[in-house]
């Protein structure tokens with residue numbers, strides 16, 4: 001069972017437009033998440049960040065434009081197909097509440113299972129072998145994300161930060177090439193935020209995958225991202241390194257009154 005993460009591919013967003021009955025939530029947005037990079041998508045409330053994530057993960061169909069992973073066109077594929085092709089996501093809100101950490105991570109492996117439901121149900125040898133392999137990988141991912149001490153703990157009794165990390169680890173269990181993280185530190189305390197930043201950095205380095213991050217915590221964005229795309233009223237108004245975008249006059253205007261992005265919130 002080889003990890004797919006060895007071959008990262010660029011995720012290209014080209015001219016994506018999304019309209020909802022009279023409102024243009026995304027207007028001809030283009031950017032590329034370079035292989036192996038951490039790319040942040042930032043912007044004020046209502047700028048179109050979640051809409052963009054929903055297009056990338058197949059929950060919304062764009063009115064125009066295309067999304068490609070390497071040579072593969074993802075633009076109108078169903079969410080499970082996009083996930084199977086290597087683009088996994090987490091959600092802002094925690095969806096995991098039942099079972100142990102191991103149970104939840106095994107659910108993440110389910111989409112990769114080749115033996116099939118019937119073989120598993122009948123306990124055929126191939127299915128049992130696959131199951132052991134999945135469990136081994138689940139332990140590795142738990143180790144990588146700092147969840148190893150909690151592997152047999154029910155998710156419901158974990159701290160908020162650990163539960164958010166279970167979501168993250170579960171997405172990693174799909175062996176993604178690109179991981180879409182929707183506000184990974186929202187609601188976390190300072191220690192949990194720092195820990196999560198460390199985990200994202202470690203995972204990117206050891207698995208070589210690309211990360212696209214939507215996050216309001218500018219301190220985290222400035223520390224983690226290689227590249228930033230700034231959305232405002234559905235338009236991409238700036239691209240560049242964190243240092244470049246925080247000095248960009250258009251970005252400062254979009255965040256009017258907050259000063260250079262990142263200076264007031266270096267958590």
Ligand SMILES: Nc1ncnc2c1ncn2[C@@H]1O[C@H](COP(=O)(O)OP(=O)(O)OP(=O)(O)O)[C@@H](O)[C@H]1O
Pocket residue numbers: 020023024025043044045046047048049050051052
């Ligand atoms: N399903 C929908 N139907 C109608 N309008 C929508 C829908 N989803 C989003 N919008 C609108 O599209 C615009 C962009 O919203 P979106 O949630 O993508 O912004 P955001 O940058 O993620 O904001 P936030 O930081 O507050 O989460 C907003 O004006 C929003 O009201």
